[in-house]
Amino acid sequence: MRTTFAIPTAFLIIVFGACRTAPAPKAESIPPEAAPVSVSADPVLQRGIENYRAGRYAEAVNDLSAVANALLSPEQMRAYVSSGRFESLANFETAVVYLSMAYAKLGREAEARDQIQRLLVAEEIHPTYATLPLTADVAEFESVARRIAPTTPLPANSALAALRATAPSAPTAEARAAAEKAAIDKEVESRVTQARKEADERYARERAAIQQELDRRIAEARAAAEKEAEDRIAADRAAIEQQMAERIAAERASAQRPGPSAAPETLSDREATQLLRQADSLASRGEMDAAKAIYLRLLNATGTSRDVLAAVATGLYRTASYADAMRAFQRLGNLVRGEEDLRYYKAVSLYETGRYDDARKELACALPYIPLTDDVTRYRTKIEQGGQRAAK
Structure with a gap:
């Protein structure tokens, strides 16, 4: 109960x-x-x-x-x-x-x-x-x-x-303090990062402005320098043109005034021989223009010996200066026995200057006494054909 x-x-x-x-x-x-x-x-x-x-x-x-x-x-x-x-x-x-x-x-x-x-x-x-x-x-x-x-x-x-x-255990005081410190550190880092970013952006803007100003000044200086150079070039060109005009006028005036003719050059045998060797050396190296200039100097000089004139005629023939070679042959005069090679050179020069009949005659005198090389055979054909065309 x-x-x-x-x-x-x-x-x-x-x-x-x-x-x-x-x-x-x-x-x-x-x-x-x-x-x-x-x-x-x-x-x-x-x-x-x-x-x-x-x-x-x-x-x-x-x-x-x-x-x-x-x-x-x-x-x-x-x-x-x-x-x-x-x-x-x-x-x-x-x-x-x-x-x-x-x-x-x-x-x-x-x-x-x-x-x-x-x-x-x-x-x-x-x-x-x-x-x-x-x-x-x-x-x-x-x-x-x-x-x-x-x-x-x-x-x-x-x-x-x-x-x-x-359930997770409650954080201790140390853990809470550490978490708060981590949060504060994170906030500080975030703010520092933001401040640095803003500083970098400001620097970039300032740097861009400075660069823009620098580019502007450089462009202005370059334009000024180019204008100055153009002005100087124009002034120099005008001065040069003025000098050229004055020189041309002076040369024309000088050409219109009669003056004494230049006296022919007189060369000793020794000088002529040295010049002849120099010309032959230039011709052998293929410097034909330089060799021709020396040959013409010898041709135009007075007192030149027959041997030098014969060498000059040969040199002008070899430099293909056939008209000048004919001048040398004219100064040389009549060719004699033993100078058949010169007769052949003269025949070729006559042919190249259009005097086919004279070329054929000289070649006929030379052929019995010179070797029939390929060059001789080729010119023989050309001269004989040229003579036939002239006869027609």
Whole structure:
């Protein structure tokens, strides 16, 4: 009979929210072990939980109080007395847990303590709290209970214990300080980077402006230098043209004035021989113009010996100066026996100057006495054909 009496007494304590400071009475019978429970669907309970999660704690208190009181109706009491079972105990304890937390959030710790004691009394009926499927939104419930009701210890809730096991540990003071320092360092670095970027941009703008000014000045200096050079060139050109005009005018005037003719050059045999050797050397090296100039100098000089004139005629023939060679042959006069090579050179010179008949005659006198080389044969044909064309 004592156990039967204790159970309704606990139920009454829950109903009236008694024992604000004293621990709940214990039944003499040993309560059964906690078993897994589930919270049945209750729209008002769910609304109260949602209000709590949304931070509407006053509305949550109203809804959760209504749920807890409704679960302790006279019908529930009669059913419990007759059967010894409280079917809605899980819903009741869930409502009490959230109601305690809502009171704590509102700073009403006395009301929160009353709800914790009601939870302890409900545990006397049947141990249910340990297996309630509580979630992270009431993870602080047990620490709040230890703080505001230290003399009424609660069993550990397995769901909250699992949450604590997987939740990251709170950072230590050193860790927080390190994190704050890292954040400050990052901010400092960001600001320094931004300052450097702004400085670089400013430098780039200033550098571009300086370069632009430098380019402008260089362009102006270059333009001025070019204009000065053009002016100097124009002045020099005008001066040169003036000098040329004056020189041409002077030369024309000098040419129009009669002057004494230049006296012919007189060369000694030694000088003539030296000049002849020089001319022959130039001709052998292929410097025909230079050789011809010396040959003509010897031809125009007075007192030149017959041997020198013969060599000059030969040299002019070899430099293909056939008209000048004929002048040398004219100064040389009649050719004698033993000078058949000169007759051949004279025949070729006559042919090249268009005197084909004379060329044929000279060639006829020379052919019996000179070797018939390829050059002689070629000119023989040309001279004979030229003579025939002249005869026609």
